[in-house]
Amino acid sequence: MIRFEHVSLSARRASGQVDLLRDISFTVPQGRILGLVGESGAGKSMVGRLIAGLLPEGFRITQGHIFLGDTELTGMPPAQRAALLGRKLVFIPQEPLTALNPLMTIGESFAEQLEIIGMARPRRHAEMLRRLEEMELPQPAEILQRYPHQLSGGQCQRVLIAMAFAAEPALIVADEPTTALDVVTQANVMRILARRQKANGTSIILITHDLVMASHVCDEMVVLYAGEVVESGDARTILAQPLHPYTQSLSGSTPKLAGEAKRLPTLEGFMPGLGDLAVIAGCRFQERCGIGDARCGQRRIELQQMDGGRAVRCLKVGVPLGDAAGSVAADTQGHGEQRAGQADDSPLLRVRNLSLTYRSSGGLFSWGSRANKALDDVSFEVYRGECVGIVGESGSGKSSIARSIVGMHGECEGAIDVDGISVIGARGEALEQLRRTVQIIFQDPHSALNPRRSVFRLLTQGFEALPPRARHEMAAQLEGKVAELMGDIRLPPSMLGRYPSEMSGGQKQRVNIGRGVFLAPKLLVADEIVSGLDMSVQAQILNLLKELAARYGIAVVLISHDLAVVRYLCQRVVVMYEGRAVEQGPVDEVFLRPRHEYTRRLLAAVPSGDPGKPWPVAV
Amino acid sequence: MEQGVAGPQGLPRKNAVLRALQSLSPKAWVGLCLVLFAVFVACAAPWLAPHKPDAQDLLNMLLPPMWSANGNLDFPLGTDGLGQCILSRAIYGTRVAIVVAVSAATGAMLLGVVMAMLAGYFGGWVDRIIGYVVDLWMSFPPVVLSLVLMVGLGTGVVNVILAIVLVDWTRFCRVVRSDVIVVRRRQYVAAARLLGFGHWKTMWREILPAVGPLIITLFTLEMGVAVIVEAILSFVGLSVSAGTVAWGVMIADSRDYLHEAPWGMLTPVFCIFLLVLGCNALGDGLRESLDPALREREKEQG
Numbered sequence: 045m046i047r048f049e050h051v052s053l054s055a056r057r058a059s060g061q062v063d064l065l066r067d068i069s070f071t072v073p074q075g076r077i078l079g080l081v082g083e084s085g086a087g088k089s090m091v092g093r094l095i096a097g098l099l100p101e102g103f104r105i106t107q108g109h110i111f112l113g114d115t116e117l118t119g120m121p122p123a124q125r126a127a128l129l130g131r132k133l134v135f136i137p138q139e140p141l142t143a144l145n146p147l148m149t150i151g152e153s154f155a156e157q158l159e160i161i162g163m164a165r166p167r168r169h170a171e172m173l174r175r176l177e178e179m180e181l182p183q184p185a186e187i188l189q190r191y192p193h194q195l196s197g198g199q200c201q202r203v204l205i206a207m208a209f210a211a212e213p214a215l216i217v218a219d220e221p222t223t224a225l226d227v228v229t230q231a232n233v234m235r236i237l238a239r240r241q242k243a244n245g246t247s248i249i250l251i252t253h254d255l256v257m258a259s260h261v262c263d264e265m266v267v268l269y270a271g272e273v274v275e276s277g278d279a280r281t282i283l284a285q286p287l288h289p290y291t292q293s294l295s296g297s298t299p300k301l302a303g304e305a306k307r308l309p310t311l312e313g314f315m316p317g318l319g320d321l322a323v324i325a326g327c328r329f330q331e332r333c334g335i336g337d338a339r340c341g342q343r344r345i346e347l348q349q350m351d352g353g354r355a356v357r358c359l360k361v362g363v364p365l366g367d368a369a370g371s372v373a374a375d376t377q378g379h380g381e382q383r384a385g386q387a388d389d390s391p392l393l394r395v396r397n398l399s400l401t402y403r404s405s406g407g408l409f410s411w412g413s414r415a416n417k418a419l420d421d422v423s424f425e426v427y428r429g430e431c432v433g434i435v436g437e438s439g440s441g442k443s444s445i446a447r448s449i450v451g452m453h454g455e456c457e458g459a460i461d462v463d464g465i466s467v468i469g470a471r472g473e474a475l476e477q478l479r480r481t482v483q484i485i486f487q488d489p490h491s492a493l494n495p496r497r498s499v500f501r502l503l504t505q506g507f508e509a510l511p512p513r514a515r516h517e518m519a520a521q522l523e524g525k526v527a528e529l530m531g532d533i534r535l536p537p538s539m540l541g542r543y544p545s546e547m548s549g550g551q552k553q554r555v556n557i558g559r560g561v562f563l564a565p566k567l568l569v570a571d572e573i574v575s576g577l578d579m580s581v582q583a584q585i586l587n588l589l590k591e592l593a594a595r596y597g598i599a600v601v602l603i604s605h606d607l608a609v610v611r612y613l614c615q616r617v618v619v620m621y622e623g624r625a626v627e628q629g630p631v632d633e634v635f636l637r638p639r640h641e642y643t644r645r646l647l648a649a650v651p652s653g654d655p656g657k658p659w660p661v662a663v
Numbered sequence: 664m665e666q667g668v669a670g671p672q673g674l675p676r677k678n679a680v681l682r683a684l685q686s687l688s689p690k691a692w693v694g695l696c697l698v699l700f701a702v703f704v705a706c707a708a709p710w711l712a713p714h715k716p717d718a719q720d721l722l723n724m725l726l727p728p729m730w731s732a733n734g735n736l737d738f739p740l741g742t743d744g745l746g747q748c749i750l751s752r753a754i755y756g757t758r759v760a761i762v763v764a765v766s767a768a769t770g771a772m773l774l775g776v777v778m779a780m781l782a783g784y785f786g787g788w789v790d791r792i793i794g795y796v797v798d799l800w801m802s803f804p805p806v807v808l809s810l811v812l813m814v815g816l817g818t819g820v821v822n823v824i825l826a827i828v829l830v831d832w833t834r835f836c837r838v839v840r841s842d843v844i845v846v847r848r849r850q851y852v853a854a855a856r857l858l859g860f861g862h863w864k865t866m867w868r869e870i871l872p873a874v875g876p877l878i879i880t881l882f883t884l885e886m887g888v889a890v891i892v893e894a895i896l897s898f899v900g901l902s903v904s905a906g907t908v909a910w911g912v913m914i915a916d917s918r919d920y921l922h923e924a925p926w927g928m929l930t931p932v933f934c935i936f937l938l939v940l941g942c943n944a945l946g947d948g949l950r951e952s953l954d955p956a957l958r959e960r961e962k963e964q965g
Contacts, residue, residue, distance in 0.1 A: 451857075476859060483858070484854070492850040493851055494851040494855070494873075505854075505855060508868065563859075
């Protein structure tokens with residue numbers, strides 16, 4: 045349906061022309077799904093913009109052709125091209141909430157879309173109802189009356205998918221359609237998307253960073269790295285036997301729900317940016333590749349055709365990576381040690397019958413207030429040096445627990461004890477003590493780090509908070525302590541003067557973690573610290589947290605929606621559903637033999653690392 | 664106050680000031696030059712002015728500027744109805760304008776920012792009370808309010824400053840408060856609190872630096888406003904005491920000879936125009952170069 049033939053996209057820089065995308069070729073036949081997989085900076089979203097013909101200023105196609113069906117898109121007049129959008133060619137965006145006009149009801153937005161494709165007014169309402177029903181949305185008539193903010197993210201995304209299919213397009217480009225959704229919703233949305241696609245015979249390009257998810261949904265897959273196709277072929281085969289070292293690392297650095305728990309191999313370094321691309325003569329992955337040699341860097345590597353319709357851009361196909369085999373053994377050992385010897389200890393954190401109710405006043409003309417129970421009778425313990433995961437979908441009360449533990453919800457009921465300090469109602473000395481015992485790491489390092497502080501001043505924020513006498517005592521060793529901490533979080537000392545805006549997401553998250561452990565807390569609350577990071581960066585951060593916790597004997601409460609992450613890091617898990625802790629126990633036991641219905645649903649929603657297992661299934 | 668941590672953090676901070684200066688837009692440079700020029704003129708008035716501001720030359724009344732037909736080189740911009748040198752009076756008038764501009768803006772800034780910090784940071788009833796006071800205050804027409812204050816306080820430069828501060832602090836309070844509320848909700852402020860920062864330290868170290876650019880911008884704009892308000896008050900004779908030279912006084916004096924000697928009015932009006940333009944350009948330029956969000960967007964586009 046769509047065909048890319050040796051397309052190169054160039055950006056004009058001061059240094060000359062740089063190929064942002066180089067020699068991209070792929071075909072999506074009628075009724076097939078192609079996965080376009082890569083991390084941020086790989087250029088995958090640029091492919092989407094190429095198809096739409098909406099290139100940012102200064103970018104132009106220097107080589108190749110794009111065909112939609114039999115018509116060539118490259119070189120087509122802009123007006124003709126724009127007429128294709130929304131009719132033959134439809135986009136499903138990443139952020140469903142921002143893609144819908146907040147001032148229009150769903151019905152109005154939908155009707156507008158139907159007007160564009162030329163449907164007569166009287167037929168529109170019935171058509172909208174039918175399309176929404178196909179998306180398994182309950183009470184479609186009511187949804188048409190609502191505004192986007194009154195729907196959940198999953199509902200909005202289904203509405204957008206319904207609108208996309210309403211045009212009966214030849215091609216749908218879905219750019220990270222489920223990244224903003226949690227696991228259960230993602231499974232449902234992907235299942236519905238796949239079913240509609242089969243029924244209508246539409247072609248889809250699915251742009252995603254999630255290799256595992258893509259391999260389940262897609263027929264074919266193209267893996268991009270730094271603007272080049274590094275591997276392409278049958279989606280399931282690529283997940284089962286990745287050939288390119290980059291795909292292998294990407295697949296390896298994804299935590300799995302099944303199989304033995306071993307240390308995640310990580311990719312060090314960064315994907316080359318625009319400036320670097322101009323000076324790299326040979327393989328763009330060579331710098332981070334474990335098996336490359338001098339030959340790889342000399343000249344451009346061509347895409348080699350392999351058996352079974354696969355293609356790889358690598359000279360070393362078949363050479364095993366052999367990454368960190370030694371550390372795997374060492375690490376599993378440490379894992380076991382950690383678990384032993386804590387049973388007899390008293391718990392570090394004891395949460396008893398914790399309840400939290402949000403009250404929203406009903407406004408000027410209504411009496412009383414509405415109560416919304418965020419937490420309902422939650423109890424659990426965390427022992428010294430242990431890592432406990434709290435999982436659940438968004439709105440299940442995970443983050444409320446995190447905030448309650450550090451004392452951000454003074455209004456909660458029940459009891460929280462940390463190392464003998466009662467958190468609820470702590471004041472004065474007890475509060476000071478508490479601040480040094482418990483630290484929280486927020487989800488988004490970008491907003492959790494003051495943009496006006498340098499790395500040095502961020503890391504020493506805990507020092508600034510100390511009372512004057514304690515500060516005086518510590519002042520002499522401050523520099524040494526910071527240097528040691530920089531080593532711990534694996535940042536070069538030269539970065540001490542940097543500001544958050546000058547760092548990558550992974551580096552910021554390291555500083556965020558470093559700040560949290562500066563005052564040597566006994567308990568660290570980590571709230572979704574790896575969501576929003578690329579897979580290879582996520583693996584680095586997870587390994588870092590694991591190491592630091594083991595080295596300093598810090599207990600960790602890890603809040604996450606990603607079960608595989610929890611399995612990788614934690615010994616015990618608490619499953620939250622609608623404010624209640626529905627199941628808790630050792631990770632392996634809960635994940636292998638779930639007892640509660642909800643835990644089973646949650647587990648079924650995670651795409652399996654085994655491409656043979658069917659996904660997405662109804663959950 | 665925090666001697667212990669001054670060493671290592673001093674360096675990046677100095678760099679930040681340097682970077683801010685380097686990133687100043689042309690507009691801000693124009694404004695800065697105009698304002699600095701006015702400050703220089705005010706300081707060096709006795710050496711710059713050809714005459715004493717109150718020296719009368721009754722033989723040379725209502726002289727035109729020196730470049731017109733009957734101009735006199737002794738009086739470059741001519742004389743007024745009492746034979747006083749207009750250039751000298753304009754130069755000395757700069758002193759009142761600058762003193763009032765700087766002190767009134769400083770006073771309004773201090774009062775407004777303190778109130779805004781308390782209201783925005785603590786919220787709740789503190790915010791409500793300060794909000795009511797500001798609303799009440801702003802519902803008086805500002806000129807009437809300042810006239811009433813001047814009548815009550817009596818004339819004099821100090822009282823003019825006080826009147827402007829009491830009228831204009833609400834402007835700071837309103838704008839800064841809304842910014843404080845936004846910053847207060849940022850996660851890094853919560854993070855600082857959870858690291859053990861007290862209220863005072865959080866306000867001083869986390870919130871004030873974030874609203875600093877806004878305060879600086881408002882400050883320069885307020886300087887312009889203060890110059891105008893002072894001119895209005897001295898125009899109606901409610902500002903400085905009788906013997907002091909101010910631009911508003913010059914405008915008021917020149918009304919009687921407006922048709923015979925328009926330069927008597929044009930000179931102080933032009934002075935006010937230049938100084939206010941300078942303040943506004945500086946404020947606007949600073950806003951662009953100090954606001955990190957704006958700066959980052961520019962960087963992305965560039």
